[in-house]
Amino acid sequence: MNIIVPIKQVPNLTDELEINDEGTDLAHDMVQYVLNEFDEHALEEAVLIKESVGGTVTVIGVDTTGELDGILHLALAKGADKAMKITGDFMPGTPSHVQAQLIADAIRTLAPDIVLTGVQAADDRDGQIGPMLAAHLNLPYVGVVTGVSITDGQAIVHKEYAGGVMAEFIVALPMVVGVQAAHRPPRYAPVSKIRQIAKTARIEALAGVETAQAGSTVRRMFKPEAAGHAEMWDGTPDEIAEKIADLLAEKGLLKRTL
Amino acid sequence: MSNDIFVLAEHFKGQVADITYEMTGKARQLATALGGQTVGVLLGNDMATLAASIGADRVLYVNDPALTHFNPEAYGRVLHALIQKHNPRVMMIGSTSMGMDLAAALSITTGLPLIAYVTALDVEEGTLVATSQIYGGKIQAEAIPDGEACIISCLAGAFPAEAGRVETGQRAVETIPSPVPLDDLRVRFVQLIEPAGGDVDITQQAILVSIGRGISGAENVELAQELAEALGGAVSASRPVTDAGWLPKTRQVGKSGLTVKPKVYLALGISGAPEHLEGMRNSELIIAINTDPKAPIFDVAHYGATCDMLDLMPALTEAIKARQAA
Numbered sequence: 001m002n003i004i005v006p007i008k009q010v011p012n013l014t015d016e017l018e019i020n021d022e023g024t025d026l027a028h029d030m031v032q033y034v035l036n037e038f039d040e041h042a043l044e045e046a047v048l049i050k051e052s053v054g055g056t057v058t059v060i061g062v063d064t065t066g067e068l069d070g071i072l073h074l075a076l077a078k079g080a081d082k083a084m085k086i087t088g089d090f091m092p093g094t095p096s097h098v099q100a101q102l103i104a105d106a107i108r109t110l111a112p113d114i115v116l117t118g119v120q121a122a123d124d125r126d127g128q129i130g131p132m133l134a135a136h137l138n139l140p141y142v143g144v145v146t147g148v149s150i151t152d153g154q155a156i157v158h159k160e161y162a163g164g165v166m167a168e169f170i171v172a173l174p175m176v177v178g179v180q181a182a183h184r185p186p187r188y189a190p191v192s193k194i195r196q197i198a199k200t201a202r203i204e205a206l207a208g209v210e211t212a213q214a215g216s217t218v219r220r221m222f223k224p225e226a227a228g229h230a231e232m233w234d235g236t237p238d239e240i241a242e243k244i245a246d247l248l249a250e251k252g253l254l255k256r257t258l
Numbered sequence: 259m260s261n262d263i264f265v266l267a268e269h270f271k272g273q274v275a276d277i278t279y280e281m282t283g284k285a286r287q288l289a290t291a292l293g294g295q296t297v298g299v300l301l302g303n304d305m306a307t308l309a310a311s312i313g314a315d316r317v318l319y320v321n322d323p324a325l326t327h328f329n330p331e332a333y334g335r336v337l338h339a340l341i342q343k344h345n346p347r348v349m350m351i352g353s354t355s356m357g358m359d360l361a362a363a364l365s366i367t368t369g370l371p372l373i374a375y376v377t378a379l380d381v382e383e384g385t386l387v388a389t390s391q392i393y394g395g396k397i398q399a400e401a402i403p404d405g406e407a408c409i410i411s412c413l414a415g416a417f418p419a420e421a422g423r424v425e426t427g428q429r430a431v432e433t434i435p436s437p438v439p440l441d442d443l444r445v446r447f448v449q450l451i452e453p454a455g456g457d458v459d460i461t462q463q464a465i466l467v468s469i470g471r472g473i474s475g476a477e478n479v480e481l482a483q484e485l486a487e488a489l490g491g492a493v494s495a496s497r498p499v500t501d502a503g504w505l506p507k508t509r510q511v512g513k514s515g516l517t518v519k520p521k522v523y524l525a526l527g528i529s530g531a532p533e534h535l536e537g538m539r540n541s542e543l544i545i546a547i548n549t550d551p552k553a554p555i556f557d558v559a560h561y562g563a564t565c566d567m568l569d570l571m572p573a574l575t576e577a578i579k580a581r582q583a584a
Contacts, residue, residue: 011393013393013394013396014550016552017393017396017397019397026393026397041501096362097365097366100366119358120358122392122393122394123392123393124374124375124392125373125374125375125390125392125399125401126365126371126372126373126374127361127362127365127372127374127411128358128362128374129362130362131358131359131360131361131362131363131366132362132363132365132366134363135362135363135364135365135366135367136366140330140331140443140444140445141330141331141334141359141363142330142359142445143330143355143358143359144355144358144359144514156448158451159355160355160514161270161355161356161514162354162355162513162514162515162516162517163453163515163516164452164453164507164508164510164515164516165450165451165452165453166450166451167327167328167447167448167449167450167451168447168448168449168450168451169329169445169446169447169448170445170446170448171444171445171446172444172445175444175445178358178359180514181497181501184503185501185502185503213404214371215365215370215371215372215403215404215405215408216371216372216373216388216401216402216403216404216408217401217402217404218399218400218401219387219400219401219402220399220400221397221398221399221400222397222398222400223396223397223398224391224395224396224397224398226554226557227557228557228558229556229557230544230546230556230557230559230560230561230562231560231561231562232551232556232561232562232563232564233561233562233563234563235563235565236565237565237566237569237570237573238573238577240547240563240565240570240573240574241570241573241574241576241577242577243561243563244524244545244561244574244577245574245577245578245580245581247545247561248489248522248578249581251543253464253465253489253521253522254489254578254581254582255490255582
């Protein structure tokens with residue numbers, strides 16, 4: 001099974017994000033880039049498929065930061081067999097339309113049996129990569145998927161709807177899957193292993209030619225103003241526990257035990 | 259190109275989903291400003307009654323057995339053909355589990371721009387301006403499509419559903435067969451799988467102790483259970499907790515989980531991603547505990563504190579028990 005996992009670098013959302021001076025984009029030089037968490041699930045699902053039916057997992061991304069190698073090393077440590085990066089004059093925050101076109105151009109000749117990518121990324125302002133890849137490659141797509149199993153050249157995928165309801169589809173391979181969550185939590189790669197891989201890994205670099213565009217122009221980027229904010233309590237955990245208990249008691253929400 | 263605003267009507271188990279009304283309400287406003295009509299697009303089988311309930315100027319109802327259940331490939335083909343034929347000014351699709359399979363692919367196959375995760379949409383001097391909520395809800399981006407026509411994917415809850423439920427205008431339902439063959443689909447719907455029964459129904463609880471990433475490990479879930487027991491409530495969770503398998507999917511609050519509205523929602527170690535807020539923001543009383551003072555959960559909470567939930571839970575269980583015994 002030839003399994004391809006396209007990945008995206010996204011800003012680390014636990015950091016404070018700043019807007020550039022023009023007010024039209026992030027101040028990208030202030031941003032730390034990490035692997036999109038949904039892509040991490042896609043990679044896990046890919047490795048689980050490989051472990052179940054055999055094959056190779058190739059992880060591929062557009063190097064928008066010059067720092068993609070670190071993320072590819074992480075992916076190799078988590079079970080990918082090969083790593084590829086698309087290089088060129090790309091900027092951090094390269095639109096999904098452009099990344100999808102570059103990745104589609106790169107994987108078209110690789111003849112994948114299945115392509116697994118994250119269902120979305122935090123910076124998908126112009127849409128998600130998965131359905132775009134499927135459209136470029138004329139492959140079927142199912143997204144918001146929480147489990148894939150392969151039998152007889154077909155994929156059985158479970159797509160999540162609201163309220164815990166799932167739809168089961170059978171899809172002829174090759175296909176593209178947008179992974180919401182792997183059916184097991186992504187495995188942990190020890191730092192020692194990532195370091196070891198960083199020393200020996202070969203990353204195949206491909207020159208990418210950008211032909212797509214985002215299709216829209218951001219005229220203003222800003223932080224949302226919260227409509228309200230919680231009244232904040234200070235104190236130790238014990239003091240805060242007392243305040244919460246007092247509030248609930250005051251509202252008549254504590255039942256007395258007999 | 260017309261100035262018509264097309265809305266993909268979403269339905270599930272024979273019911274029109276709220277996102278449809280949210281979008282038709284907004285579509286009416288855009289259509290008025292641009293001088294076009296609102297057109298509801300319904301894909302289904304034997305759904306004439308449903309078609310008549312959609313509050314748009316016109317409803318295009320594509321009736322085909324292959325459209326009985328949502329199928330991303332069938333929907334994609336039909337919508338592509340309809341967009342090519344009718345050239346709407348705007349094609350509105352929900353940023354939902356179904357819509358997220360369609361919008362970005364249609365953007366490639368039709369060549370129309372897509373602006374995604376849209377929470378605000380207006381017409382300024384004949385130009386469409388769409389605001390996307392990105393980076394986990396931390397940033398808004400206001401954008402203008404290159405060219406006039408575009409696809410917009412709208413976040414659930416962004417626009418009031420009431421506006422779309424209003425029965426105005428003349429509604430003509432045009433029932434048509436699928437404009438493209440649907441007999442060679444590579445994607446085949448098999449079945450709907452309902453969540454395993456027997457678990458607590460979190461939508462029926464008065465008090466929810468809801469845990470997020472801050473719970474750190476399966477071994478700590480017991481602390482939340484003890485607290486929920488003391489309060490006479492149940493434990494619910496945000497997505498990372500159910501993805502990790504620390505609680506069943508039936509306990510998940512938010513976009514891909516359940517929408518809850520308890521009397522008290524204790525959000526412990528939950529940062530408050532937009533997908534989570536969507537499922538709990540209408541709770542009567544929200545108390546949030548998170549170590550990050552800038553966590554978005556504090557924007558919707560009534561009361562909050564920055565401390566470690568693992569320290570707070572046993573302390574709160576004791577404080578509750580002490581009051582109940584008094």
